[in-house]
Amino acid sequence: MNEPVLISFEIPENLQIINGKNIENKDINKFIIPSSITKLGYDCFKECTSLISINIPSSINEIGNDCFYKCSSLKSINIPSSINELGDACFYKCKSLTSVTIPSSITKLGICCFRRCKSLQSINIPSSITSFGDGCFDGCTSLTSINIPSSITKLGICCFRRCKSLQSINIPSSISKLRDESFYECSSSKSINIPSSITSFGKSCFYKCGCKEELKKNKRIPRNCFEWW
Template sequence: MKLGYNSIMIVSKYFDDINDFINLEIGIKRFQGNMERFHFNPIPLNKYSRKLFTNIETFHIYNKYDKIFDDGIIFKHVIWYQVDYSTYLKEKEQGNICKNIIYTEEDRDKYGNTIPSEVKSLGAWCFSKCSSLTSINIPTSISEIGYGCFNECTSLKSINIPSSITSIGCDCFYRCSSLTTINIDNLQFISKERIFMNEPVLISCEIPDNLQIINGKNICKKDINEFIIPSSITKLGDCCFSYCSSLRSINILATINEIGNCCFDGCSSLRSINIPSSISELGNYCFRYCLSLRSINIPSSITSIGDWCFKGCSLLKSINIPSSIISFGDGCFYLCGCKEKLKKNKRIPRDCFEL
């Protein structure tokens, strides 16, 4: 079956490089003129490649540093990189579209505590020290809650966390002394340290000191070692198990293909963990200060170890470094029990053992 004009146009939307477009038209005669049929730029353009897309009406800006064109018949911009709410309003006045809007602390000071429906994420410290805030509705348009977002909201009594949330920053509810009720759309597990929620990205947040009710019921905390990660989970989010000090072991299923930064940071009782071959990277601070971790098997699927990944793992004596690893983060083996042994490995840079 031969692809037609419309089909190849749909396929070529996912090309990454201008050379892919050029080679398509050179290699297959019937697809000559494919670039001329586009009314938007599917990739960032420069002075040369701009000449090949002659009929662009809507110019897409994918990165903050992309070259911007207003020539020809271009009448509108679509901005894909993150912009604050104030910038979005200015762009909207000019007829432009913003796809990734963050509500910052400055935005909240200027526009108030009601989160606009266009916003996709809440910035770090967005509502920090907002002492007048008693409750808040997080719309389903929100996917990320930044670091310390509701820090010291001392009057905040209740909050709803929708299933659209895929990331919650550390210290999100720090010193929310009046927070007694949380409603969570997709609750997974409650341990003594954290509340686990959502799928396919498993995320968590610290349990506020005075929290009493979750989803209309009194809190029933369980031993974190009873937690079995559901097979529906494909990613462990940033800080997911961080500072779960009683966690001794955990089984990571092969359905999981990503482990976030700081995922097991400060799990001081963690003795054993399996890393399935579905994982390709170990994030920054992933196992930092896992003080009881004695051995770990790194599969050959791993290509990168993040910054400070095993920092302070003082009892870690057995670790294999497969040849598949091509990137070692700064300080990834600093204060690690196996550092003297690893220093003999010529592939590992000196920066891995130093601050």
């Protein structure tokens, strides 16, 4: 099998922000980002399907919405501690991404941030993060475990929907509400602890969960949590 042709693109140093308008060739597989860049904007590397890895300089403080959307060959990425937020659908459908380490500078994971990252097996969540956006890990079918630190106060709608390999889930007492379809079709789940802090349960939040029979013993959980809408 022939090696893929290296197509390199050096981003001009006179820019501070780059977005999808700056990168038209979606076959580029290597980007050289100068330290003059402070933001990776909206759609920046969207659908650059040949991109395997990228080095993000510490001059960058923000990764915008849809930045690596459908970068299906992306296997690794460094997220420097200069970044404080990952935008909506930032890594949506990066189906080759296997692991991510999030620095403690990050405070928020946007809507659908890692949605349908089907090869993602592990992710480190620092205690600096306070919320997971709606659909944040939806469809991460290879994710076997995840730490939810006590700093988290909100799990978005469909947050762990269809995480079919997730086995044990520890929900911290900092969370008071489970939203609709939170753990929908977590079919390999063996245990989900429900702290007394949770006073509200969304519809279908445990639909087709592997441990649903054990959860049904908890009389605080409404029956519609186990049923489809």
